[in-house]
Amino acid sequence: xxxxxxxxxLGKKISRREMLKITGIGSAGIVIGASGLPGIxxxxxxxxxxxxxxxxxxKIKFYxxxxxxxxxxxxxxVYFVSLKCKAKTKQELKEMFQLWTNQSAELMNGRFVEPxxxxxxxxxxxTGEAKxxxxxxxxxxxxxxxxxxxxxxxGLAHKKPKELKDLPHFPMDQLDPxxxxxDICIQSCADDPQVAFHAVRNLIRSARGKVTMLWxxxxxxxxxxxxxxxKETPRNLFAFKDGTENPHVxxxxxxxxxxxxxxxxxxxxxxxxxxxxxRRIQMHLETWDRTALQEQExxxxxxxxxxxxxxxxxxxEAMELDRKENDELVVPEDSHVFxxxxxxxxxxxRSFSYSDGINPKTGAFDAGLLFLSFQKHPKQFIxxxxxxxxxxxxxxxxxxxxxxxFACFPGVKKGSYxxxxxxx
Numbered sequence: 001x002x003x004x005x006x007x008x009x010l011g012k013k014i015s016r017r018e019m020l021k022i023t024g025i026g027s028a029g030i031v032i033g034a035s036g037l038p039g040i041x042x043x044x045x046x047x048x049x050x051x052x053x054x055x056x057x058x059k060i061k062f063y064x065x066x067x068x069x070x071x072x073x074x075x076x077x078v079y080f081v082s083l084k085c086k087a088k089t090k091q092e093l094k095e096m097f098q099l100w101t102n103q104s105a106e107l108m109n110g111r112f113v114e115p116x117x118x119x120x121x122x123x124x125x126x127t128g129e130a131k132x133x134x135x136x137x138x139x140x141x142x143x144x145x146x147x148x149x150x151x152x153x154x155g156l157a158h159k160k161p162k163e164l165k166d167l168p169h170f171p172m173d174q175l176d177p178x179x180x181x182x183d184i185c186i187q188s189c190a191d192d193p194q195v196a197f198h199a200v201r202n203l204i205r206s207a208r209g210k211v212t213m214l215w216x217x218x219x220x221x222x223x224x225x226x227x228x229x230x231k232e233t234p235r236n237l238f239a240f241k242d243g244t245e246n247p248h249v250x251x252x253x254x255x256x257x258x259x260x261x262x263x264x265x266x267x268x269x270x271x272x273x274x275x276x277x278x279r280r281i282q283m284h285l286e287t288w289d290r291t292a293l294q295e296q297e298x299x300x301x302x303x304x305x306x307x308x309x310x311x312x313x314x315x316x317e318a319m320e321l322d323r324k325e326n327d328e329l330v331v332p333e334d335s336h337v338f339x340x341x342x343x344x345x346x347x348x349x350r351s352f353s354y355s356d357g358i359n360p361k362t363g364a365f366d367a368g369l370l371f372l373s374f375q376k377h378p379k380q381f382i383x384x385x386x387x388x389x390x391x392x393x394x395x396x397x398x399x400x401x402x403x404x405x406f407a408c409f410p411g412v413k414k415g416s417y418x419x420x421x422x423x424x
Contacts, residue, residue: 049415050105057134058191062105064411065272066260069139069189070374071249074221077193078352079200080278080370081216082182082404086209090154094423096210100203101417107199110135113206127205130198138195141187142418143276143406148183159422161267163378164407171390172400179280179402182214217280219352219370233307233315236353236369237283240300241307243349244315258346261376269421272410274374277381280402283368288397299393301337336394342387345380347373378405
């Protein structure tokens with residue numbers, strides 16, 4: 001590589017193929033290892049990064065104190081994937097996240113992971129199905145599961161937080177092994193389902209040999225607009241509003257109390273991060289559809305159409321669990337909301353509905369809820385879930401089929417990379 005070419009590399013972002021042309025790799029006898037581009041860049045002392053493009057249409061910033069896709073407004077589509085890590089060394093794992101950092105910034109700018117080459121004798125650098133589409137408010141969120149720290153090849157056992165462990169078995173769980181756990185997760189959210197899928201597809205493609213897909217789930221939400229064009233709380237497939245009690249994402253103190261891990265509350269590398277709970281919940285729609293509306297509302301503890309607590313008219317009115325009429329509680333003791341309120345813990349829900357065709361064994365809809373929540377400690381979710389126990393009336397209509405817990409990195413600073421604090 002000439003001195004001028006090295007200066008050019010440092011001064012601008014270059015693609016993998018441009019790097020190969022400059023260095024003569026592949027034609028001059030220099031061999032690319034499994035580590036790929038980041039290893040080459042580190043060898044030359046360069047640390048280029050892709051910046052946020054503020055001119056991109058429907059753009060969410062990639063860089064910041066926290067990862068995107070947590071406090072940002074919930075878009076209409078998600079592609080969530082859990083991965084098995086196949087990287088052979090800690091260095092390979094680190095370099096994969098370095099590569100994903102630049103690619104994620106490009107994808108969230110509404111661009112391809114790499115510029116396309118004119119050489120049609122090679123596979124395209126990007127799969128291309130998002131060509132002509134804008135950024136679509138794409139957010140990408142990355143987390144690591146407890147099993148990643150158990151691989152001795154990575155030497156990360158001492159970095160594992162004590163609270164990062166598989167979720168306990170809850171009453172009424174009937175988990176399907178094909179929807180449980182994972183070493184790494186990627187949550188890809190966007191206004192367009194093809195944009196969300198394109199991002200995950202290309203990230204996994206670039207990490208071929210280092211990760212394999214364990215399980216995945218698509219999901220969707222629809223948002224009615226209020227008179228002031230503000231998004232209202234979305235409805236699940238039971239037609240009830242989902243997420244009314246969420247903390248205010250625009251209030252830093254609320255988020256610090258509920259979601260963001262503070263320094264000293266866990267391992268140092270997690271400060272500014274959070275924990276992601278993923279639950280795949282089957283909803284028995286046919287049974288629900290035969291249930292009277294009054295019984296449906298008693299199951300949730302809210303009115304279906306307004307989302308208000310039983311006996312009230314406004315969605316965000318106080319629940320008042322001790323309120324009685326004719327010596328009976330207005331909100332039943334076995335309702336979903338009543339039981340959830342028995343603990344003081346709060347979580348940030350970002351759930352999506354899913355519909356995966358027909359269950360071949362029953363002929364019924366294979367549909368339900370991809371429940372995603374963020375909290376600064378897993379016990380917040382665990383306490384709430386345990387409060388439902390076997391008493392929750394909603395148990396008659398749902399079955400928990402999938403479960404996973406991931407620790408989500410803090411945000412990325414310009415010039416750094418995803419999970420840098422973990423690898424330092």
